[in-house]
Amino acid sequence: DTGVSQDPRHKITKRGQNVTFRCDPISEHNRLYWYRQTLGQGPEFLTYFQNEAQLEKSRLLSDRFSAERPKGSFSTLEIQRTEQGDSAMYLCASSPSFGSYEQYFGPGTRLTVT
Amino acid sequence: AQTVTQSQPEMSVQEAETVTLSCTYDTSESDYYLFWYKQPPSRQMILVIRQEAYKQQNATENRFSVNFQKAAKSFSLKISDSQLGDAAMYFCAYRSLMDSNYQLIWGAGTKLIIKP
Numbered sequence: 042d043t044g045v046s047q048d049p050r051h052k053i054t055k056r057g058q059n060v061t062f063r064c065d066p067i068s069e070h071n072r073l074y075w076y077r078q079t080l081g082q083g084p085e086f087l088t089y090f091q092n093e094a095q096l097e098k099s100r101l102l103s104d105r106f107s108a109e110r111p112k113g114s115f116s117t118l119e120i121q122r123t124e125q126g127d128s129a130m131y132l133c134a135s136s137p138s139f140g141s142y143e144q145y146f147g148p149g150t151r152l153t154v155t
Numbered sequence: 156a157q158t159v160t161q162s163q164p165e166m167s168v169q170e171a172e173t174v175t176l177s178c179t180y181d182t183s184e185s186d187y188y189l190f191w192y193k194q195p196p197s198r199q200m201i202l203v204i205r206q207e208a209y210k211q212q213n214a215t216e217n218r219f220s221v222n223f224q225k226a227a228k229s230f231s232l233k234i235s236d237s238q239l240g241d242a243a244m245y246f247c248a249y250r251s252l253m254d255s256n257y258q259l260i261w262g263a264g265t266k267l268i269i270k271p
Contacts, residue, residue, distance in 0.1 A: 045199075072257065083159075083246050083261030084200075097258070132200065136257070142188055142250060144259060146200035 045147035047133050053153045054123055061119045062150045066135030073116050074144060075108060076132040077101065084132055090116060091138065123154045157182045159249050161262035168237045169270050175222075176232045176265045178247030188250040189223070190259070191232045195243040203245070206230065234267075242269045 046065045054060050066073050071092045076084035087106070089097040092113035102108075105123075110116040120127055130151050134144040158181045168174035180189070191203040206214045206223050213221050218238075222231045234241055244266050248259040 074258065076259075081263070083248070083263050084259070085261070086258040089258060134200075142257070143190075143202050143205065146192075148199045 045133055045135055045145050047131075047147040047150050049150055050148060051151045051153075053155065056123055056125060056154055058123055059119065059121045060123060060152065061117055062131055062133075062152075064116045064118070064133030064135075064147060065114075066116070066133070067145055069137065070135035070145070071113060071138050072136045073110055074134045074136075075116070075118050076134065078130040078132055078149070079128075087118075087131075120152075123152075125154045128152055128154045157184075157187075157249050157251060157260050159247050159260055159262040161247055161265050163265045164263070165266045165268065167268040167270055168234075170239060171236055173233060173235045174237055174267065176234075176245050176247075176267065178230045178232070178262055180228050180230065180247070180249050182228070182249065182251070184251055184253055186252045188252070189221075189230045190248040190250065191219070191221070191230075192246045192248060193241075193243045194246065194264075195240075200246070204232065237269050239269050239271060242267060 048063045073090040075087040078084040088108050090110040105121045108118045130149045132149045133147045136144045160179045187208045189206045192200050193203045194200045204216045204219050218235045220233045244264045246264045247262040
């Protein structure tokens with residue numbers, strides 16, 4: 042296993058368009074997290090899955106954002122009607138459900154909304 | 156709510172010397188985890204070191220060590236024998252043991268520059 046992967050790595054879109062990002066966690070990890078990171082800041086928590094269940098959503102996650110994790114494997118994060126303020130790096134992380142508390146991060150998807 | 160503060164936006168150090176990055180946090184909890192993560196330019200976030208709050212002994216990982224002062228709510232990272240590959244953004248993060256979502260709460264980061 043090569044770690045957490047994210048696709049695409051970069052996305053440029055026009056304001057008002059919808060975008061979808063994908064995250065493939067480490068295969069045996071059943072916890073999956075999405076974070077958003079803007080330039081010069083630390084990541085901000087967006088949402089969390091345990092297996093296929095979305096257990097927590099940040100207040101940052103407006104109704105234009107939706108995330109899924111069908112079958113508890115990969116996850117998608119969709120942003121509808123993108124706004125310039127959505128421009129950021131979107132990070133995905135995964136961790137096992139017991140033992141280590143370390144979250145393993147993917148390389149991120151950089152979104153630019155023009 | 157917990158907060159994490161990194162007061163040094165940027166630090167620089169000569170190669171082979173020692174540098175200390177500062178982190179303070181605010182919490183009313185007694186049990187938690189603290190982490191230092193490294194984010195090299197255009198590369199992914201990786202864990203540098205972890206400290207459990209119930210442990211009095213400071214964590215060490217090779218050239219990286221922490222000074223954990225629980226009463227002062229301080230968690231600094233010391234990098235010894237700095238190498239060019241240590242150049243990165245360093246983030247301090249807090250994880251509550253009370254929150255069931257296990258999210259990390261992050262500081263704003265410190266950019267570490269290594270001078271050759």
